[in-house]
Amino acid sequence: MLSKALLALPFAAFLIAAAQAPAPVAAPSIAPPAEVVANPANHLFLDLSNGGTVEIVLRPDLAPHHIQQIQALVRRGFYNGLAFHRVIPGFMAQGGDPKGTGEGGSDLPDLKAEFTAVPFLRGTVGMARTDKPDTANSQFFIMFAPRASLDGNYTVLGRVVKGMDIVDQIAPGEPPAQPTKIVKAYLGS
Numbered sequence: 001m002l003s004k005a006l007l008a009l010p011f012a013a014f015l016i017a018a019a020q021a022p023a024p025v026a027a028p029s030i031a032p033p034a035e036v037v038a039n040p041a042n043h044l045f046l047d048l049s050n051g052g053t054v055e056i057v058l059r060p061d062l063a064p065h066h067i068q069q070i071q072a073l074v075r076r077g078f079y080n081g082l083a084f085h086r087v088i089p090g091f092m093a094q095g096g097d098p099k100g101t102g103e104g105g106s107d108l109p110d111l112k113a114e115f116t117a118v119p120f121l122r123g124t125v126g127m128a129r130t131d132k133p134d135t136a137n138s139q140f141f142i143m144f145a146p147r148a149s150l151d152g153n154y155t156v157l158g159r160v161v162k163g164m165d166i167v168d169q170i171a172p173g174e175p176p177a178q179p180t181k182i183v184k185a186y187l188g189s
Contacts, residue, residue: 028118030159032057040188041071044158046079049181052166054142056125058158063114066127066136066155073106073138074185083179084170091147093170094128095182096139100175102128105137113155120150123160123167142167 036042037057044056060067073079079096086094086102097104113133120126120143128139133153140157144167160167170180 028062028116030118030121030124032059032158033061036061042067042158043188044070044074045184045186045188046163046182047184047186048166048170049183050166050169050171052163052169054163054166055161056142056158057161059118059156062116062118063127063155063157065111066114066157069106069108069111069138070140070157071187072108074187077185078106078138079182079185081181081183083175083181085175085179086141087170087172087176087180088144088174089172090145092126092141092143093167093180094139094141096128098138100179102139105139108137110134111136111155115152115154116156117152118156119146119148120154120156121146121159123164125157125159126150127155127157129154144168 036059042058042060044058046054048054058067058070082095082098083100084093084095085097085100094102111134113136122143122145124143126141127136128141129136136155142160171178
């Protein structure tokens, strides 16, 4: 009888531990909430020098500080005329650097990382940074293909919802010989 009680003890301890364990936190969805999509200020449009327009739905529900900074820079006309300076086929296209070297940023302060579990898939837009997490400022990148190594290590800004075929036509190179430029960046009205 004592041996049955000893065998039951580990099982009882497991049940007690399982009952006290916190419920797993659901990962944010790659699909934005309806209220995010409904807000015109969350729609970023990039008219590119390759002749097309890209529409990105920004995700303030995932990265509120990053989105505020991007929106402020867009309203100031910061991105107009800037090139995609680092474009790696099968990986991503990076822009938003006024120097065009990958070393520049805006006069606004760098941002604290807002990492999430949203994966970096084709069309995901992320915030570029140095090897230190809290160094994002104005540079962003658009994914050509999934890259799991970025998941949870870079801030997700949003996702391309129209014009991914235009993104695919951004001139490749580091830097490109004839870079594709952002002619005009603007928010929905």
